[in-house]
Amino acid sequence: MSSTVATGFARRIPEGEDRERLVCNDCGFIAYENPKIVVGSVVGVDGQVLLCRRAIAPRRGFWTIPAGYMEMGETVEEGARREAREEACADLALDGVLAVYSIARLGQVQVLFRASLASPGFAAGAESLEVRLFAWEDIPWDDLAFPSVHWVLHAWREAGAGPLGAPRGNPAEDARGTRPLEGA
Amino acid sequence: MSSTVATGFARRIPEGEDRERLVCNDCGFIAYENPKIVVGSVVGVDGQVLLCRRAIAPRRGFWTIPAGYMEMGETVEEGARREAREEACADLALDGVLAVYSIARLGQVQVLFRASLASPGFAAGAESLEVRLFAWEDIPWDDLAFPSVHWVLHAWREAGAGPLGAPRGNPAEDARGTRPLEGA
Numbered sequence A, B: 001m002s003s004t005v006a007t008g009f010a011r012r013i014p015e016g017e018d019r020e021r022l023v024c025n026d027c028g029f030i031a032y033e034n035p036k037i038v039v040g041s042v043v044g045v046d047g048q049v050l051l052c053r054r055a056i057a058p059r060r061g062f063w064t065i066p067a068g069y070m071e072m073g074e075t076v077e078e079g080a081r082r083e084a085r086e087e088a089c090a091d092l093a094l095d096g097v098l099a100v101y102s103i104a105r106l107g108q109v110q111v112l113f114r115a116s117l118a119s120p121g122f123a124a125g126a127e128s129l130e131v132r133l134f135a136w137e138d139i140p141w142d143d144l145a146f147p148s149v150h151w152v153l154h155a156w157r158e159a160g161a162g163p164l165g166a167p168r169g170n171p172a173e174d175a176r177g178t179r180p181l182e183g184a
Helices: A076-088 A147-159 B076-088 B147-159
Strands: A009-012 A021-024 A036-045 A048-054 A067-069 A092-103 A108-117 A128-134 B009-012 B021-024 B036-045 B048-054 B067-069 B091-103 B108-119 B128-134
Touching: A036 A076, A036 A092, A036 A147, A048 A076, A067 A076, A076 A092, A076 A108, A076 A128, A076 B091, A092 A147, A092 B076, A092 B091, A108 A147, A108 B108, B036 B076, B036 B091, B036 B147, B048 B076, B067 B076, B076 B091, B076 B108, B076 B128, B091 B147, B108 B147
Parallel strands: A036 A108, B036 B108
Antiparallel strands: A009 A021, A036 A048, A036 A067, A048 A128, A092 A108, B009 B021, B036 B048, B036 B067, B048 B128, B091 B108
16 A cells, blocks of 8 residues: 555545545545445356365455456456456356345445356466365355355355346345355 | 646556556555446336436436445445435335446446335435436436436336346347447
8 A cells, every 4th residue: 555645635525425535635636435346157067066266365275256356348247257267267158147245344246147168168267276166065165265155156056047036135144245254 | 637646657567467557656556447336226106117307417407217326335225225315315115136237338337226115205306306207108218318227217117017037237239338328
């Protein structure tokens, strides 16, 4: 972090607004802080699910679905397919939004797809230690990286192979995504 | 905009990354640019739909659904209900995600709900000139503010009153949200 950048800003309520913003003391420039979008996919292959073991912080060594921050200039679908290429060297076919989760604690919205492999093959990308298929009963539940990985795997299981209903929201017991990691 | 803030930054590819970022020339601080999330609702009342005539730019005087930028610390559902309170003085009950649209041109993702009034009554908020219910055949199609308002009204009509299927994505003819406003 940069003191060069940060010292010029203070939190105050700009004229005509109703909440605190980061405002430059010199010029009044407002640095809006916005929630960030994570895009990702539950990839099913013959009833098994593809998981990546994280090579990077946070939660290095733990298992997750291929997912990451959406970039400017792409769609949610393009972002989800890019993340699978980067993390699992996998070429996905998406068949719909499986879940939209809010992690209010982190200022994060997750748009997660149901997907299959568009062409065979996968491998660990630079951000993964390992990429594997797991049968449902072999999923390493105690070694999943994030609560939302639990949530979306169960949503995937419940959806079966049929048409997707409305995407799941957060589970009732963590409706605002405010629980810490241990609350998975 | 602030020259104080902006002159210190240049676009370059930071070490370990694969694309250009805004990087501070002094300290290397990376100012990530992320897509922004718009949350909103199609509000049905006895088969009619609630629309707001915009009091602010862009597209002042044109009609839209209650929607706006999601704030930090809220869920998508809370954001959609807040926007309806602010723009239409309406208290909503949400019953699911109707559509997830990407407007790649703007770096924007829209998460749009199907909703009804949780308690009766609505009125123009500070950002609206007027709030009205329209029967389907009376919707001012030529005076809608944005292409995605067209898209989501048709998604709402097609969904009827039944359970929501998977949320609609962009229409095929504008799959990446790259068309200008006139392409509505």
